[in-house]
Amino acid sequence: MENFEDLLFHVLIQLVVIITAAQLGGRLARKVGQPQVVGEIVAGLMLGPSVLGHLAPGTVESIFPEDAAVIFRVLSELGLVLLMFLIGLEFDFSHLKHVGRTALGVAAAGISLPFALGTAVAWWMHPQVAADVNRLGFTLIVAVALSITAIPVLGRIMMEFNLQRTRMGTLAITAAAFDDALGWILLAGVSAAIHGDFQWSAVAGMLGWTIAFVAACQLVARPLINRWLDRIRGRSGEDLSLPALAAVLVVILLAAAVTNAIGIFSIFGPFVLGAVLSDRHGLRDAILGRLRDFVHVFFLPIFFTYTGLRTDVGRLATLNDWLICGLVLAVAILGKTAGTGLLARAGGFSWRESGCVAVMMNTRALMGLIAINVGRELGVITAAVFTMLVIMALVTTLMTTPLLRRLLPEQPSSSV
Numbered sequence: 325m326e327n328f329e330d331l332l333f334h335v336l337i338q339l340v341v342i343i344t345a346a347q348l349g350g351r352l353a354r355k356v357g358q359p360q361v362v363g364e365i366v367a368g369l370m371l372g373p374s375v376l377g378h379l380a381p382g383t384v385e386s387i388f389p390e391d392a393a394v395i396f397r398v399l400s401e402l403g404l405v406l407l408m409f410l411i412g413l414e415f416d417f418s419h420l421k422h423v424g425r426t427a428l429g430v431a432a433a434g435i436s437l438p439f440a441l442g443t444a445v446a447w448w449m450h451p452q453v454a455a456d457v458n459r460l461g462f463t464l465i466v467a468v469a470l471s472i473t474a475i476p477v478l479g480r481i482m483m484e485f486n487l488q489r490t491r492m493g494t495l496a497i498t499a500a501a502f503d504d505a506l507g508w509i510l511l512a513g514v515s516a517a518i519h520g521d522f523q524w525s526a527v528a529g530m531l532g533w534t535i536a537f538v539a540a541c542q543l544v545a546r547p548l549i550n551r552w553l554d555r556i557r558g559r560s561g562e563d564l565s566l567p568a569l570a571a572v573l574v575v576i577l578l579a580a581a582v583t584n585a586i587g588i589f590s591i592f593g594p595f596v597l598g599a600v601l602s603d604r605h606g607l608r609d610a611i612l613g614r615l616r617d618f619v620h621v622f623f624l625p626i627f628f629t630y631t632g633l634r635t636d637v638g639r640l641a642t643l644n645d646w647l648i649c650g651l652v653l654a655v656a657i658l659g660k661t662a663g664t665g666l667l668a669r670a671g672g673f674s675w676r677e678s679g680c681v682a683v684m685m686n687t688r689a690l691m692g693l694i695a696i697n698v699g700r701e702l703g704v705i706t707a708a709v710f711t712m713l714v715i716m717a718l719v720t721t722l723m724t725t726p727l728l729r730r731l732l733p734e735q736p737s738s739s740v
Contacts, residue, residue, distance in 0.1 A: 331392060341387060342371070359477055365631070365632070369714075371632055372629075372634070374635055388633060404627060405577070409576045413598035414612070430668055434660060437659045438655070442471060446463040446464075447463045450462050453648060453709055457703065460517075461702065470655065470716070473687060474692060477689040477691075478684055492673065500685060504691065508592065511698060538596055541597055545600070549575070564610035564613075575597065583596075589698055652716055665679055679727075692717035693717050696710060
C-alpha cells in the first residue's frame with residue numbers, strides 16, 4: 325500500500341508540473357504570435373532530458389521516475405484516442421465536395437513529393453543512424469512523417485489571420501484535408517505492414533479487416549448511432565446528457581479496441597468513427613462542448629510532455645548527426661513547399677498567395693508528432709531519429725506564423 329501511495333504521489337506531482345508548464349508555454353507562445361500548441365511542445369521539451377536533464381542532471385529522473393512511465397504512456401495514448409475522435413468529428417468534408425483541379429494538384433504534390441523525397445533520404449540515412457531496425461519500416465515511417473500536414477493547427481492559424489473564407493485559405497484547407505486523409509491511410513498501411521512483419525498475406529488480412537471496419541462504421545454504426553441520437557435529442561433537447569456521453573465514450577473506446585486488435589493502432593478507429601459522424605452538427609457541438617476543453621487541457625499536455633521526455637537532443641552527438649538532422653528538415657520543407665507552391669501558382673494564384681499556401685501546407689505540429697510516436701511505438705524509429713523528426717515537426721510549425729505575416733498580401737483573395 326505504501327508503494328502505491330508513493331507512486332500516486334509521484335503521478336500527482338507530475339500532473340501538476342505538466343499542466344502548469346503547458347499552460348505557461350502556451351501563454352508565452354501566444355504572446356510571441358505562435359499557436360498555443362507550439363508552446364506546449366516546447367514546454368514538453370524543456371521538461372525532458374534535452375533541457376532540464378542537461379541543466380540539472382538527475383532532476384528529470386526525480387520528477388518523472390521510471391516506475392510512473394507506463395502510466396503516462398497509457399494516459400498519453402488514451403488522450404490520443406479521444407483527440408483523434410474529436411479531429412474526425414471536426415473534419416469538414418464540405419471542402420472535398422467542391423474541390424477543383426488546383427486543390428487536387430496541390431494535395432497530390434503536398435503528399436507525393438515529400439513522400440518521395442522522404443523515402444530517398446530515409447533509405448540513404450538508415451545505415452548511418454538506424455542500422456539496427458528494419459530498413460523498409462524505417463523508410464516508410466520517415467516518409468509518412470515528412471508528408472503529413474497538421475490540419476487542426478493549420479485551421480487555428482488560418483482563423484488567427486482570418487483566412488478561413490478566402491480563396492487562398494479554402495485551397496490550403498482543402499488540400500490539407502486530402503493530405504491528412506491520405507496520410508492516415510498511408511500510416512495505417514505502414515503500421516499494418518510492420519505489424520505483419522512485411523508478410524504480405526498478414527498485411528492483406530489487416531488491410532481487409534480495416535476496410536471492413538470502415539464500412540461497418542459507415543453502414544452500420546452511423547445509422548444506429550443517428551437513430552439513437554434522434555431519440556435522445558427528442559427527450560433532452562440539444563444537450564448531451566451524462567448517460568449519453570458515457571455511451572459515446574464506450575463506442576469510442578470500442579472503436580479503438582477494434583483497430584488495436586486489427587493491428588493498426590488504437591488511434592485510427594476513433595478517427596474513422598468521428599469522421600463518419602462529422603455531418604451531425606448538433607452531435608459535434610454537444611460532444612465538443614463536453615470533451616474538447618478537458619482533452620486539450622489535460623491529455624494533450626501529457627502527450628507533448630511524454631514526447632518531450634523521449635526526445636533527447638544529446639542523442640545527436642556528432643556533427644554528422646546534426647547534418648543529417650538539417651537534411652531531414654530541408655527535405656521536409658522543400659518537399660511540402662516546392663510542389664504545393666508551384667501548383668498553386670499554376671492554378672492562377674499570385675506568387676505571394678502561392679507562397680502562403682506552401683507555408684501553410686508545411687505545418688506539421690501535432691499530426692507529425694503523432695506519426696513520429698507511432699513509428700517509435702512500432703520500434704522502427706531510433707532515439708536519435710525520433711529527436712530529428714521532433715525537431716522537424718517543431719521547426720516547420722514555428723516558421724508558419726512569421727512567414728505568413730511577411731507573405732500575406734495586404735488584401736487577400738476574395739471570399740468564397
